Amino acid sequence: MAPDFDRLRDDFPILKIAVHGKPFVYLDSAATSQKPNKVIDAISEFYRAYNANINRGVYEISEKSTEAYIESKSKVARLINAKGMEEVVYVRNTTEAINLVSLSWGEKNIGRGDHILITEMEHHSNMVPWQILAKKKGAVLDYVALDADKTKLDIESLKSNLEKKPKIVSVTHVSNVLGTVNDVAYITKLAHENGAVVLVDGAQSAPHMKVDVKAIGCDFFAFSGHKMLAPTGIGTLYGKAELLDQMQPIFGGGDMIKTVEKQSATWNDLPWKFEAGTSNIEGGIAFGVAVDYLEGIGMENIDDHEKELTSYALEKLSSINDVAVFGPGRDEIGIKTGLISFAIKGVHPHDIASIFDSEGVAIRAGHHCAMPLVVTLAPEKAVSRMSFYLYNNMADIDRAVQAIERVRKIFKRK
Amino acid sequence: MDADMYADELIEQYEHPHNNGVIKDADGEMHEHNPLCGDEITMYFSLKGNQISDIKFSGSGCVISMSTASKLTDFVKGMPLDKLEKMGVKDIIDLIGIDPGPARLKCATLSLRALKEAAFVYEHRAIDEETKKL
Secondary structure: OOOOHHHHHHHOHHHHOEEOOEEOEEOEOOOOOOOOHHHHHHHHHHHHHOOOOOOOOOOHHHHHHHHHHHHHHHHHHHHHOOOOHHHEEEEOOHHHHHHHHHHHHHHHHOOOOOEEEEEOOOOHHHOHHHHHHHHHHOOEEEEEOEOOOOOOEOHHHHHHHHOOOOOEEEEEOEOOOOOEEOOHHHHHHHHHHOOOEEEEEOOOOOOOOOOOHHHHOOOEEEEEOHHHOOOOOOEEEEEOHHHHHHOOOOOOOOOOEEEEOOOOEEEOOOOHHHOOOOOOHHHHHHHHHHHHHHHHHOHHHHHHHHHHHHHHHHHHHHOOOOEEEEOOOHHHHHHEOOEEEEEEOOEOHHHHHHHHHHOOEEOEEEOOOOHHHHOOOOOOOOEEEEEOOOOOOHHHHHHHHHHHHHHHHHOOOO | OOHHHOOHHHHHHHHOOOOEOOOOOOOEEEEEEEOOOOEEEEEEEEEEOOEEEEEEEEEEOOHHHHHHHHHHHHHHOOOEHHHHOOOOHHHHHHHHOOOOOOOOHHHHHHHHHHHHHHHHHHOOOOOOHHHHHO
């Protein structure tokens, strides 16, 4: 049975605030999600009741914090269908997860003249680490092009780039600008046939849909907690255990070692080998609580709910003069998540976002950390974006439409 | 932010900016951009003696950045460079008649920053800290 999404809104206290005297509408979940009481309370409860460092204390509350932290990893592993918590490395965020792979796996496996393949729809977090690695190693960074209408990856471009036998293919699951869902299982299959290792950037997919890393077949999968109800500063690098085993840690220190002598050390088991120093314990625990909350609703239900909202919003936007939307449209809703980048002819996205704010509606404007893509979409080299999550409803979209009407009025559009 | 700052006058200046264009062989010229939002601007000036005799700007950006540039170019025409070099955030807020708030202040000061940098470069002087902070 589908959950009552309108009732879930009560779980998110921030949705009750007023902005500029108007009820707050939050349409920027692709940047970061809001948090339910259960997650907020879990952080507070940790500090009030069992704050202790993990993996070493022999006293009761340290055992409790260790258990809660490890349990959260098992929950994350289950959510994405990893083999177990040994494949779940906690990092700060998606960016750190990708950097961990480029710094560790890349350091060992990329050499002069090697090819690294990414795509034109990547976030800077899946672009700049590879630029740094390519420059350092004298490797070549190639891009899969977009199709002619700039909504999807051009599969022919993917295939021709794979003929260069890249060592790694790093691709986003969902574009944070277009909302396009890439067929990462198919891309992984083609990449593996050509001998490449595959990293999938799941920052915009893991919060919104059922993710199964075994079904995708990818070698690495990176995502952030804060975009899926958890606090900031906690994220996951999933890696196949056999690959993680071969990789060297990028940080040395406490927790990541088994034994230390004066001149050498041996590494701890997975996933601890990559987690030097005291972890973001409350963040990890709260991540587990967020996963429980999401699974309680069901990822498929969340996906369906967002598709309904997106379809409704696309229909509304299509009837307004001067509004253009980017990415797959209603006829391709099956490959689009709950985010819509749009432009209003002759109005700069920053002005759009400011006027939305004056109406109590939070949206994002700018290059969305995807400059190479965004500069090709609009003459302003920036777009506005509204993004939805489980706590949004049709009334929120109506408020966004009202805000667009306000923009049109201020700019005297007919 | 309050939408009241989108006064008709600013929208008018945005859609019909003053002194929009390029000066070939300008005495001073500087390009600046705001990487956060993609606003970009180039300021040009010509001098007679030490006074700005002609000024133009070209670029693209939001209402705040473009309409401020339009007003600023009107304001500094005939101004001696040493007076321009003393201008700061407060002068911009006085000029446009609104305080755009912290999120949009950089939009408002972009044109002044570029213009002052052009002046410092023309005089072979180091760009001062106040200008860098704009």
